[in-house]
Amino acid sequence: MSNNYVLEAELRTEQGKGASRRLRREGKMPAIVYGAGKEPVAITLVHHVIHNYLDDEAFYSQILTLKLDGKEEKVVLRDVQRHPSKALILHLDLLRIDENELLRTHVPLHFINEETAPGAKLGGIVNHLLTDVEISCLPGALPEYIEVDLGALGLGEALHMSDLKLPPGVELPALAQGPEHDHAVVIIQKGRGVSTGEDGGEEGEAEGEEA
Numbered sequence: 001m002s003n004n005y006v007l008e009a010e011l012r013t014e015q016g017k018g019a020s021r022r023l024r025r026e027g028k029m030p031a032i033v034y035g036a037g038k039e040p041v042a043i044t045l046v047h048h049v050i051h052n053y054l055d056d057e058a059f060y061s062q063i064l065t066l067k068l069d070g071k072e073e074k075v076v077l078r079d080v081q082r083h084p085s086k087a088l089i090l091h092l093d094l095l096r097i098d099e100n101e102l103l104r105t106h107v108p109l110h111f112i113n114e115e116t117a118p119g120a121k122l123g124g125i126v127n128h129l130l131t132d133v134e135i136s137c138l139p140g141a142l143p144e145y146i147e148v149d150l151g152a153l154g155l156g157e158a159l160h161m162s163d164l165k166l167p168p169g170v171e172l173p174a175l176a177q178g179p180e181h182d183h184a185v186v187i188i189q190k191g192r193g194v195s196t197g198e199d200g201g202e203e204g205e206a207e208g209e210e211a
Contacts, residue, residue, distance in 0.1 A: 009068045012042040036096035061107040113151035119188030124155045141169035158187035
């Protein structure tokens with residue numbers, strides 16, 4: 001379910017480390033908004049609001065509403081700078097969007113039916129090789145996430161980017177670069193001592209060799 005994330009912003013007239021420290025003492029943080037053929041604009045945001053939003057996975061891949069000087073713009077989150085040791089958000093990069101122009105951004109992957117996958121039932125280990133993918137689509141077609149269904153995945157098998165079921169109007173730019181960019185998304189690896197169920201199983205074969 002989509003959330004309506006609203007960012008109340010103010011113009012930022014002072015820049016530099018000293019100005020940023022003063023903003024943080026006031027409970028605010030610096031950010032910049034750019035794109036859509038317009039000049040970049042330095043802004044300030046309320047820190048605790050952004051900090052709470054960043055706890056939501058959907059915030060990273062949804063269209064956000066930026067309110068500035070009584071006007072609204074549609075933006076997406078492009079980059080987050082965090083303090084290396086404190087729970088502080090140092091800076092945000094926001095990208096304006098045009099409803100008629102293709103948008104490239106990353107969306108998370110949601111893995112389903114892991115427990116019922118044939119390979120998992122045989123004792124295999126599910127290894128997530130990717131947790132998100134870059135997509136290309138018009139803003140109106142932007143999905144919150146992409147599901148990865150492991151329901152038919154066997155032991156030693158993998159799902160690649162080309163196996164993903166994409167919503168209408170959504171593409172994976174990496175696939176246009178050639179088959180070498182069709183990276184594996186998830187694999188069910190054979191655990192130690194796991195039987196494949198064929199010819200008495202690998203575990204039985206290993207015991208026979210030791211004997």
